[in-house]
Amino acid sequence: MPLTAPDTIVAVTTAPGRGGVGVVRLSGPDARRIAGALIGDRALTPRTAHFARFRDGQGQLIDEGLVLWFPGPGSFTGEDVVELQGHGGPVILDTLVAACVHHGARPALAGEFSQRAFLNDKMDLTQAEAIADLIDAGTRESARAALGSLQGAFSREVNTLVEQLIQLRIYVEAAIDFPEEEIDFLSEGGVADDLTDLIAQAGTVLDSARQGRLIREGLTLVIAGKPNAGKSSLMNALAGHEAAIVTEVAGTTRDVLREAIQLDGLPLNLIDTAGLRESPDRVEQEGIRRAYDEIRKADRLLVVVDSQETDVDLTDLATLLPRSQQELDHLDLPVTRVLNKADLSGLPAGPRPSPADTFALSAATGEGLEALRDHLKTVAGYQGTGQSRFSARRRHITALEQALAALEKGRQQLYQHAAGELLAEDLRAAQQALEEITGAFTADDLLGRIFSSFCIGK
Ligand SMILES: Nc1nc2c(ncn2[C@@H]2O[C@H](COP(=O)(O)OP(=O)(O)OP(=O)(O)O)[C@@H](O)[C@H]2O)c(=O)[nH]1
Ligand SMILES: [K+]
Numbered sequence: 001m002p003l004t005a006p007d008t009i010v011a012v013t014t015a016p017g018r019g020g021v022g023v024v025r026l027s028g029p030d031a032r033r034i035a036g037a038l039i040g041d042r043a044l045t046p047r048t049a050h051f052a053r054f055r056d057g058q059g060q061l062i063d064e065g066l067v068l069w070f071p072g073p074g075s076f077t078g079e080d081v082v083e084l085q086g087h088g089g090p091v092i093l094d095t096l097v098a099a100c101v102h103h104g105a106r107p108a109l110a111g112e113f114s115q116r117a118f119l120n121d122k123m124d125l126t127q128a129e130a131i132a133d134l135i136d137a138g139t140r141e142s143a144r145a146a147l148g149s150l151q152g153a154f155s156r157e158v159n160t161l162v163e164q165l166i167q168l169r170i171y172v173e174a175a176i177d178f179p180e181e182e183i184d185f186l187s188e189g190g191v192a193d194d195l196t197d198l199i200a201q202a203g204t205v206l207d208s209a210r211q212g213r214l215i216r217e218g219l220t221l222v223i224a225g226k227p228n229a230g231k232s233s234l235m236n237a238l239a240g241h242e243a244a245i246v247t248e249v250a251g252t253t254r255d256v257l258r259e260a261i262q263l264d265g266l267p268l269n270l271i272d273t274a275g276l277r278e279s280p281d282r283v284e285q286e287g288i289r290r291a292y293d294e295i296r297k298a299d300r301l302l303v304v305v306d307s308q309e310t311d312v313d314l315t316d317l318a319t320l321l322p323r324s325q326q327e328l329d330h331l332d333l334p335v336t337r338v339l340n341k342a343d344l345s346g347l348p349a350g351p352r353p354s355p356a357d358t359f360a361l362s363a364a365t366g367e368g369l370e371a372l373r374d375h376l377k378t379v380a381g382y383q384g385t386g387q388s389r390f391s392a393r394r395r396h397i398t399a400l401e402q403a404l405a406a407l408e409k410g411r412q413q414l415y416q417h418a419a420g421e422l423l424a425e426d427l428r429a430a431q432q433a434l435e436e437i438t439g440a441f442t443a444d445d446l447l448g449r450i451f452s453s454f455c456i457g458k
């Protein structure tokens, strides 16, 4: 682990804007001295609130409030930390930060407090990420899962896998040292069984991580189709309020509209788009171009069709989304078809026998909407509230998938009686992938990327 830079950093650690109280945090070897320069030379009892007057470099009074001293290593960052609690106005807090800088502190970079906590072993990488996830949580479900990660639920599962993997590696490496008996050592000794166990356990952790990512990021659904099919009406029906303008004029929606909703704790990012058709109208053309931009980024497409229209081939995306075939050529996206206006066509509301994932409903009356909601939860793989033990990010999922692939490859080598070195190499790769999750093994640029996505003050 690299040593923490020996300077002292400072930032406003409460949210920007006005509040009753705002907190400025100092961390580093000079934190106590710099605080002393602001509040006057006086004794501070660790972890105890003291009333103080804060003065700038010229001795001018800035504010009065509380000061708290946390001597390292028993602090958030593991270094000496001082928190100055003043009144929560941006001018006051910025002036306090400027006074700290005047006395030798450096303005903190984004995520630098958390990064120091990680470098000083106060928490591992998934826990540091969980702080950001907890603060950014948009639903109670995702906040609960982030708290699980913060308390180490995710790291513990990964560490258990790593410990078992290390035991297996010790055995395999030992076997390699005895070339005469290597094959026997590997075919006996339960290596295959241990490997199979490990693969099953890693699969379970991967499932939980996928669930953790799902409740954190949700599912992005793009609602697309021809003009007047009822896309905006469907968005409003799902959102439960009049988010989008609905009129009988074809081409009503032009801009991309976004609504964040949740289905029993599953976040859905709904995106309503302009009706797709050939149009000479410049504004409409731009709306259609943007619609395709969104479609490319979606997790799933909700294609809305007016069920009064007979003669549509529901299996052919190109006729449902009338635009040059080119746009759709490289589209590999799960699709749900919605046959809307069932109240007008007389089609019975509910799931249709074919093609798969097709639902008749009425956005106007709400008939058939519940079946669509259930379907969306099912295709998302959502297991319901209380089922996510920890939060996870894409990079965690990728690392777990890499570890699983390496373990699978190792098992194949074993079955094919390949040289022990090949198995050993796969096990080593699996361990490295797992350790990237907790940060026991990290490339420096990975750390930079993770912490720079935090806000300043975290
Ligand atoms: N009876 C009935 N009318 C509907 C239904 N859904 C939408 N409509 C009507 O159909 C018309 C078009 O609805 P919109 O929601 O604006 O359709 P859209 O697909 O968003 O249209 P554009 O934004 O113009 O592409 C409006 O007059 C709606 O009131 C439905 O389920 N039943
Ligand atoms: K319309």
Ligand SMILES: [Mg+2]
Pocket (backbone or CB within 6 Å): 231, 232, 233, 244, 245, 252, 253, 272, 273, 275
């Ligand atoms: Mg619309």
